[in-house]
Amino acid sequence: MLKGHLDALVLAALEAEPAHGYGIIRRLRQRSSDVFRLAEGTVYPTLHRLERDGLVTSRWTLANGRRRRVYRVTRSGREALLVRRLEWRTFSTAMQEVLG
Amino acid sequence: MRHVPVPGTRHGYLGQLWKELEAVGIRGRARERILLEAADHLAEGEEAEFGDPRELAQLFADELATQATTRAAFGAFGALGLAAAGFAAGWILLVLHGTADITSASFLPAGLLAAFALIACPQISFAAGLLALARAVRLQRLRVAPAAELALLARRTNAALAFGAASLVAFAGYAVDYHAAFAHRRVVAGASGALVLLLPLAAAALASRNAVAVRSSVPGGAGDMFDDLPVALPRRPWLVCLGLAGALALLLLAAGGLDEGPRNAVAEPVLVVGGFAALGRRLGLR
Numbered sequence: 124m125l126k127g128h129l130d131a132l133v134l135a136a137l138e139a140e141p142a143h144g145y146g147i148i149r150r151l152r153q154r155s156s157d158v159f160r161l162a163e164g165t166v167y168p169t170l171h172r173l174e175r176d177g178l179v180t181s182r183w184t185l186a187n188g189r190r191r192r193v194y195r196v197t198r199s200g201r202e203a204l205l206v207r208r209l210e211w212r213t214f215s216t217a218m219q220e221v222l223g
Numbered sequence: 224m225r226h227v228p229v230p231g232t233r234h235g236y237l238g239q240l241w242k243e244l245e246a247v248g249i250r251g252r253a254r255e256r257i258l259l260e261a262a263d264h265l266a267e268g269e270e271a272e273f274g275d276p277r278e279l280a281q282l283f284a285d286e287l288a289t290q291a292t293t294r295a296a297f298g299a300f301g302a303l304g305l306a307a308a309g310f311a312a313g314w315i316l317l318v319l320h321g322t323a324d325i326t327s328a329s330f331l332p333a334g335l336l337a338a339f340a341l342i343a344c345p346q347i348s349f350a351a352g353l354l355a356l357a358r359a360v361r362l363q364r365l366r367v368a369p370a371a372e373l374a375l376l377a378r379r380t381n382a383a384l385a386f387g388a389a390s391l392v393a394f395a396g397y398a399v400d401y402h403a404a405f406a407h408r409r410v411v412a413g414a415s416g417a418l419v420l421l422l423p424l425a426a427a428a429l430a431s432r433n434a435v436a437v438r439s440s441v442p443g444g445a446g447d448m449f450d451d452l453p454v455a456l457p458r459r460p461w462l463v464c465l466g467l468a469g470a471l472a473l474l475l476l477a478a479g480g481l482d483e484g485p486r487n488a489v490a491e492p493v494l495v496v497g498g499f500a501a502l503g504r505r506l507g508l509r
Binding site: 143144145148162165168171172189190191 | 257259260261263267272275278366
């Protein structure tokens, strides 16, 4: 279930400020109170695709002597996130009403 | 940033990931980037939490294969467009001051073969290129496409490129074999221009080969031409082929007049039906 919403979750995690892959994983865990635990490596194919689609950009930086790819959400990414939020709210409201 | 070897890729988790990426055909810059990001991640996180290297490599391959194969198809279509424009310009340049008698070749069998290839190959290349473009446009909307669909797209792309290259070689051969009928400088310019135009086709073929190297594991069927058409037709491939050949025959009969009309009205449909029989399965037409 989580996989189907990974794009939106990653965009939301990057909305406030840029981050690298591990930083995104940490934010997802913190903001979900440790409920969202997925194989951490799976965030990278998602990030690469979001970059190809122009929803995030990235650049290499140096951190503790290591090369680090830092991702930043683009304007198109923010617009896409807005759409995903609206879709999710509609869906979750409907689910709540049906399930009670 | 300058090229830096990824540390720790000889042994351990990164070594395993390196091997798995190699196994699914991800190499070069793409693999280096994945390994560098994994190395940075694992400096802070746990290997067990990062995921199985084989599954992760396949996840990357499933997405990259779709992107690389559709991009290669678009690139090939661009290269073929360039070749087609050069082909047309070369033909106009060559026959501007008269055409060659079919029997005036230096070596008649080669001349006849080149003349036949000049008629058949561009048409097959055009048809395969259009089919590849139609499939690429559809697949680019998908995040991950079935491996069978990507394989079909690559076959169409490669067929379009191969017959496009054959068209250019046939043109150069025709110009040389019938050189007596044309001005010397036009023969040299036409033949050498055609051979130069092979370069973009070779580059596109290389891109297609690299794209095919990335192996998707997504299940699903390859589909056929009916999946690529913008209008719904009855799924009877031979009926569509014969209908097309018949329509073409009528068109050529009307356009060709009494002299060339009947000949073209027979030759072209035979070529269409023959091409459909020979390449139909390979190009996903039937």
